[in-house]
Amino acid sequence: MKMNNNIIEYWNTQRGKIRSRKGGWRVGKGVFCHGYNLLEDLAGSHSYFQVLILQATGRLPDKKFADWCEAFFICLSWPDARIWCNQIGALGGTVRASVVAATVAGVLAGDSRAYGQRTLVEGLQFIQGALKEKRRGLTARDIVHQECKRQGGKPQIMGYARPIAKGDERIIAMERVGKELGFDVGAHLSLAYEIENVLLDEFDEGMNIGGFVSAFFSDQGYSPKETYQICSVLIASGVTACYVDTYDRPPENFLPMHCDDIDYQGPPPRPVPEK
Template sequence: MSSTMTKPDTSLWDQQRNKIVSKKGGWFVGDGIYCHGYDMMDELVGKVSYMQVVMLNATGRLPERHVADWFEAVHICLSWPDSRIWCNHIGALGGTMRASAVASTVAGVLATDSRSYGIKPLKEGVAFIQAAMASLKGGLSVEAIVVNECEKHGGKPYIMGYARPIAKGDERVLAMELVAKNLDFSDGEHLKLAYDIDRELLARFNEGMNINGYMSAFLSDQHFTPEEVYRICATLVASGVSACYVDMRDRPAETFLPLRCDDIDFQGKPHRTL
């Protein structure tokens, strides 16, 4: 190294060298296993739900049981055993090709880390409704919020959390509204705004709120950030992917959407002798 060069400051890495440092917890031999300050065996196992622990690990906060129960319900609501859905399609392909259940399920889950569907749009939905609430409190009307957002997309109602590409309406919203009612949740300010945006879009474009919009507003009222929602929902579709994997794993191999040679529209050079 040249004498004129400044030696880089490596103190941050030196402090971590040859050791693993955790701010979340761990196993202390002879003492116990700790998770975010809780003794897992004495305070969590058998005393809280699995979903409460998932949320604890994702946010660092142990939620009340009814919030975790709502989250568990939405995991059921958003993971269907339908192999036409992208992530489930991957699980089914894994089953038909005799990949392992773990590899197939994880690959399907990874497919939801997408900008067009899955978990990232949910993160964007939370960010949108929270920004819309800030605009509303800043004096902007619901109509202006909708107009401004549509102008970003050439006047079209491309608002994260609203409209569906295939069907009108969203039966999942009705299901989760009933869950919220049964768990004694009341509509908060974000959800009320989401319903106002829903009415504005229905009047203007005949497009309404989808499950993303409902979830985003509901969870904003529970004081979750976009990143926290993204982390909690990381494995949201795992159950449906596993179902589609098992469906094809239990059938003869390579029978999921098989192709004949003449199913391929080959547009290259014609057949030739090698």
């Protein structure tokens, strides 16, 4: 395979060295993070969520936004082993895996285009694109119909609708938190509510927490990529809770099955031919 000489030259400049644009430990001088001294400037004077967002984006947010994000993480920290990613944690506990292995595996299971933190990427892309369309003259109804047309006539818009239940109680909690912290409803969130009204009117489907958060992060100036980076371990504490729940019981207690619990629909039993 022919290798691009520019790539080889670049690799040679990196050989035997670790470079960072984020920071690091300078022996005798301190630990630095995006220009801040981690131990002197941040520890004790800023919250963990402020530093988490700084590490993920390179920008230190005000405490108000960091507190809002912390509340959002709490809203996604359900200790319910029926949730697919939490089941991974529960299975880890029941087979006596380490808490780190089980939690990380659960977080990976949440990294899905259909559910979990990755959906925020598409949610932000949608609402940011929708606001651009609105500023070009389209109404919320136009945007919904345009998106439904792309989806074959179905209202499958990321950030809207929800399996099993109607509505989303987590939005109510985050609206309360936003009001208490003094946040205004921005342009993206305002449009998200308009789109929700159209979907409720025509399809009886409302906004979910992903749509709400996508609009909120957009109003705070965050990109889809930055939001995904901030929320990388969004569901971790719920996974850990389900791990601890099964670990504290006898081994292999989580969802044991009989052979006849399995609805086998393959070929019927057949003899193994003799050699």
